[in-house]
Amino acid sequence: MTTTILGPPDRLAPGQAATELARLLAGDYPDAAGRFGPFGGRFVPETLMGAVTRLDRVARAAFADPAFRAELDRESRDWIGRPTPLCYAAGLSRAWGAPVWLKREDLAHTGAHKINNALGQALLARRLGATRIVAETGAGQHGVATAAACARLGFPCRVYMGSIDVERQAPNVDRMLRLGAEVVPVETGDRTLRAAIDEALRHWVSDPLETHYLLGSAVGPHPFPWIVREFQSVIGRESRAQMIERTGRLPDAAFACVGGGSNAIGFFHGFLADPRVALFGLEAGGRGPGLGEHSATLSHGRPGVLHGTYSMLLQDSDGQVIETHSVCAGLDYPGVGPEHSFLNWIGRVRYEAVTDREALDAHAECCAREGILPALEPSHALAGARRFASANPGAVLLVNLCGRGDKDMPILAREAPMTGPGGRP
Ligand SMILES: *Cc1c(COP(=O)(O)O)cnc(C)c1O
Secondary structure (H helix, E strand, C coil), X not given: CCCCCCCCCCCCCCCHHHHHHHHHHCCCCCCXXXXXXXXXXXXXXXXXXXXXXXXXXXXXXXXXXXXXXXXXXXXXXXXXXXXXXXXXXXXXXXXXXXXXXEEEHHHCHHHECXXXXXXXXXHHHHHHCCCEEEEEECCCHHHHHHHHHHHHHCCCEEEEEEHHHHHHXXXXXXXXXXXXXXXXXXXXXXXXXXXXXXXHHHHHHHCCCCXXXXXXXXXXXXXXHHHHHHHHHHHHHHHHHHHHHHHCCCCCEEEEECCCCHHHHHHHCCCCCCXXXXXXXXXXXXXXXXXXXXXXXXXXXXXXXXXXXXXXXXXXXXXXXXXXXXXXXXXXCCECCHHXXXXXXXXXXXXXEEEHHHHHHXXXXXXXXXXXXXXXXXXXXXXXXXXXXXXXXXCCEEEEECEECHHHHHHHHHHCCCCCCCCCC
């Protein structure tokens, strides 16, 4: 088992941030215990240790196997539609006084970056010899991506989803069912994403050999944060090459939204080694900074253990994990991936909160000026980019547009109604 460090991480010594970043870039993190500096690890019941260590071993072998890489690349191209385009945002650039580039993960199959990880892990599940897949889902995007990957590769699939989300996200439930998945509403706990993860973990504990748990973000016990990052790092690799090809340079600043942190970590990894690219993770600031009003874990959290990993966490003064709020379900999670806590600790990435209102405004602006209806999650990244542009005119900006907004139409109708023909939000 891993050693338990439950106190706050040590303050950085002078020069330590650079050393820690070098360790990450050299591949020393995550270490054998799944640590990124003080964060990460695998806090799982003894009954799961065999499954997580086997997953680690099989994943390492797969990533080193050219045949696995070739199959992942072929399916990414033919079925997901990779590479996704890099798109110059002329309208936003004019309005913000800064060149803005969008990485179009919204054009990936099933409408978001989630599919990169779902496909990759489903291919890993084959190598593990698993006979079925379980997953959790919040807004339903990861459930849809997993259901699609399972249909493609012939796995039976069960998706745990909080009963509140089943109600809020009915169209995605229907999509999962049509793709052949079984959807199990979770009535325990907060009846949203957190409870769905608890339930999926419980299922995995009861059947760790036949079942692969296809976790949807860069959270959970090691090796998940690392595996998910590896499958999502295609976003950063492509973005970097496309920026150089199209503009002959790297961006001054790059922006991604952070829920559990999978799209952001994959995107950031393309630029971590370039000290001149400022990196920004935008969290859900919700209705404001009060406890329970937001999901801005790195802006307001304290370290603790949730879902098998030691990371920053939103908790009350007794250390109880609190219920969170965001206008978008995809960011509504009280924890965050351990690698983000690490990058925040060493200061390589800046994490800022964006309120519901700011995200809705950025959403409307992207619709009107670009003819792109983004998801509410990347609208947080757009709002962060707009904020940066107003303080840094002319800076070259890159935004990970990690999903399309069709799933958000019911929320948009409620939160930003069109007031009639020709009306405005
Ligand atoms: C699920 C989701 C997110 C949040 O998940 P991360 O792991 O933080 O990327 C963000 N955007 C979209 C479009 C999503 O579907």
